[in-house]
Amino acid sequence: MVFLIFLIAVVITVVSATKLSTYADAISRLSGLGSLLIGTFLLAVATALPEVTTTVSAIYLDNPDLAVGNIFGSNHSNLLILAVFDLVFRKRKMLSHIHRQQRYTALFGMLMILITAIAIFTTVEIPFIGVGIESLLIIVLYLLSLWVIQRTAGAGEEEDEATEASREEEKYSMKHAVIGFIITAIVIFISGTALTFSGDEIAVITGLGSSFVGSFLIAASTSLPEVMTVWTALKLNNENLAAASIFGSNLFNLVILVVCDLLYTGSLLQAASMSHTVTVLLLLMNSILISYAVSSDQRHRFYTWPSLLIILFYVLTMLWLYIV
Template identity: 70%
Template structure:
């Protein structure tokens, strides 16, 4: 029965995520806010809802490995999503058509992951806040990224699209209401994924680190995968990439929330097997930065995405055997 519920939750997540990204694309045009802001914060926050329920439920179950593994695994899988679609749609050179401000969000992802990697070895706890200094640094970087994105002007192309509302399938009100409803459904599905995933870890004996970093992380990242695919079909590369970069930043904030509600440092309580996951994640995040910064000028365009795929496979192999 637990497997049936898990699969049902996955199916609901996939179907709902498609509608979520469609509503987000409509909101970005109808509101005039732009794909960068909508994708990095609104859409990224909504698609990260399963990670919120998953990680906080894992904290409630006193399972730090499941919580930490879910966040690191989700960020790994998000980068894999970007790499796979970049390889599949290589002729479009997706990563070479991004707004220059996305370089900063990609770079912030590297810095946040570096902080987490160091905190897995050692951190300074702040007793009255029940948080480590690493969590405060991550929150500060997230707020800085928010400030930078807010100062980014809407592109000329997006302004032109926002001036043609008669061609839209939805009104702004319809899109906002639909977005909220689908986000709530994803939130509920995420809770089901966590509870069943914890039981699967016990039944299979695979361990919380592997189940959290692979099975649950992959399942809770399905909204991001469907979001990217839908955005690319709508010829909105900026929305696709922004949802991935934004989700990875938002996931780090979720890790800070887990640290707040967990008794002690959640990173210090997690298994040391996560250190290799974090190190590989730093490498993959750096490869994404490289791909975005150099745009399409590199000779072998698909090389960074190919390496991202290889490092993801190496990470999952490490977790399975160690």
């Protein structure tokens, strides 16, 4: 029965995530807010909802390693998704053609990961709150990123988006798009949660619960919404929406980590295993690579080298998790 639930949840997640991107694309045009703002702070949060359930559940199970691993693993997977699609659509040179304002989002993500990496080694507790100072810094940076993107989004963005989409007759009204987005986001939250728990049960049933393969199954399950939203956005010729959803999801995942730190007694990162140091350092390397890819003017022949390195570092991360 659990296998049937897992397969049904996969189908529902794929279909819902596809519609979610379509509605987000329509909202970005109809509202005039642009793909950058919508992708970073609307679509990203919706696709990250399964991570909320998984990570908060880990805290109530008193398993800080699982909570921290879920966030780091999700961010690794998100950057992998972007790198793989960049290779698949390499002729379009997606990362060098997205709006230049995406570099701000990528930079904020890199800084937040750097703070998280430092906090694993050492932190300063904030009195009466019960969290480390890194949590406060992450929240400040997230709010600052919201302010920066809100201030800069829309300036010249429409010129970068595909002209074909702008010429098409709009299929949705604003009301239809917003209601559709909310409904599909709720469906993704439910189906993504079902994916997480049924996938975990399958791993236990098959004897893979404590193995690398079991962990990979859960990671792949919770990454399905991001995969489908990026794929749909690229089919709509909206590279900005695709990249913004990944960058925004990574930012929001770190906010989830802060929420879990508030729920956990003591410092969450200090309670986690030191084995996460290698994982977060490789994640920091991938964040630096993606920031470089977005910020630089890559017109040379070997355009795909940052994406290839991101995939390599992801593989090294998986090998490390398998070894330890």
